Amino acid sequence: MTFSISFNGIELSALADGFTSIERNFGATWTNNLGPEGTTRYGQEFINNFSGAKTIVVTLIKDGIPLNWSRIRQEIAKALDVSEPSPLIFGDEPGKIWYAVPDQIPTFSEDITGLRATGTLTFVVPSGVAVSSYTQKLNADNSGGANGSITVNSDNSVDVSINNQGTLPAYPTFKFTHTSDNAYIGLAGENGVVALGGKSGTVSHKLHHYRNNKS
Structure with missing residues (x-):
């Protein structure tokens, strides 16, 4: 061939x-x-x-x-x-x-x-x-596998560890589903912090730790 x-x-x-x-x-x-x-x-x-x-x-x-x-x-x-x-x-x-x-x-x-x-x-x-040519997804269904892990803590915050299977740094896209009209999302990683919404709202997912691993 x-x-x-x-x-x-x-x-x-x-x-x-x-x-x-x-x-x-x-x-x-x-x-x-x-x-x-x-x-x-x-x-x-x-x-x-x-x-x-x-x-x-x-x-x-x-x-x-x-x-x-x-x-x-x-x-x-x-x-x-x-x-x-x-x-x-x-x-x-x-x-x-x-x-x-x-x-x-x-x-x-x-x-x-x-x-x-x-x-x-x-x-x-x-x-x-x-x-x-394709995108890898990390969610609750495949957590703990080759793509990384998602851990929900007792305070309802979430630790996300992403396994970058490439050879260069990768920049992930996060998708959230709010459980109220005024939810708050806070993301903290090694390069800074991003916060969206008011803290008085119900939190669907609050990410306080993000680690990007290179393989």
Whole structure:
């Protein structure tokens, strides 16, 4: 079965006869900022570092004669004509979406003697990371499982521990159901406190602790 690659909603695998290589590498390019030489006796001072955009290179093949290669040139050129990062999805990781744009010259070398054409597509992912194609939910039904836990305390406050199963920080969305017209919600985490409503109302859920774990 042909390895599946789609970009901008177009199946590239339906146009090519196969892919000979894919370069996804380990993460994106890291840049380290160091202090000037001579300010420390040994080496240089480390200031900070950051991860930049990610480059992905795909090499494909198409067998046949030049007359048969006209369509793949036109269709892939159409797929690459985007004005903003678009979904790039690989068949071995269907749950990951790379929002990418084409970069450099998309090459297509036609070997008339060997009746095989070889193309190279270079993509840049500005964010440097992939995002999940689905959303995980943590509620009372799956509390204590892989997504984390919800614990209701004796004072009716709630402790929520979320297990982030990705490799980067995630920002959850909370959904509350009020049990009165004037309920109060207070959320406290390691980065601050948020309060909504009047304290005189009935509390449906009051979150006083939130912990986001990275795996």
